Amino acid sequence: MGELGTDIPLGETRDVSTELARLMIERAAPDELLTFDEVADEYYSDPESTLNPAKNDEAVGFGLELALLAPFALAVAQFIIGFLGDLLRDVAKDAVKDAAKPAVTGAVRRVLRLGPPQDSTNAAIELTVEQRDRVFAAATEQSKRLGLDETKADLLGNAILGVLSRSSSNP
Numbered sequence: 001m002g003e004l005g006t007d008i009p010l011g012e013t014r015d016v017s018t019e020l021a022r023l024m025i026e027r028a029a030p031d032e033l034l035t036f037d038e039v040a041d042e043y044y045s046d047p048e049s050t051l052n053p054a055k056n057d058e059a060v061g062f063g064l065e066l067a068l069l070a071p072f073a074l075a076v077a078q079f080i081i082g083f084l085g086d087l088l089r090d091v092a093k094d095a096v097k098d099a100a101k102p103a104v105t106g107a108v109r110r111v112l113r114l115g116p117p118q119d120s121t122n123a124a125i126e127l128t129v130e131q132r133d134r135v136f137a138a139a140t141e142q143s144k145r146l147g148l149d150e151t152k153a154d155l156l157g158n159a160i161l162g163v164l165s166r167s168s169s170n171p
Contacts, residue, residue, distance in 0.1 A: 012105050013081055019114050021077035024159035029069040039070040072146055076156050079142045084108045113166050
C-alpha cells in the first residue's frame with residue numbers, strides 16, 4: 001500500500017498531493033505558505049536535494065540551512081495520496097472495475113474534501129476510525145523515513161487528520 005499514484009494518473013496525483021500538502025502546511029506551519037509554491041516547484045524538480053539541503057552544494061539564502069516542513073509535507077502528501085487510493089480501492093474493489101482510475105481519483109478528492117474535478121454531486125466520503133488511524137500511522141512512519149523527528153512526524157500526521165476532519169461546509 002502507499003505506492004505513489006497506484007490508481008491515480010501522475011498529473012492528478014501531483015495536483016491532489018500539492019493541494020493536500022498546502023492544507024497540511026496551513027495547519028502545521030502557516031508561515032511557510034508564502035514560499036509554498038516556490039518550494040513545491042523545487043521539490044518536484046529535485047525531491048532528493050529539496051528534502052536533504054545539507055547534501056546540496058548550494059547554500060540556502062544567506063548560507064543558513066533552513067528547516068522547512070513544506071518539502072516533507074509534499075513528500076508525505078504524495079505517499080498518502082497513493083495510500084488512500086490503495087485503501088479506497090481495497091474497500092471498493094468489487095464495486096470498481098473498469099472505471100477504477102477515475103472512481104479512485106474522485107474518491108480520494110472527496111475524502112480530502114477537495115471536491116471532484118468534474119462531478120460535484122458526489123458526497124464526501126468519511127473514513128472509519130480504524131482507517132484514519134492507518135492514515136495517521138502511514139503518514140508518521142513515512143515522515144520518519146524521510147528523516148523527520150517524532151514531533152514533526154506527528155505534526156504532519158495530525159495535519160493530515162485535520163484535513164480529513166474538515167467539514168464539507170468548510171472547504
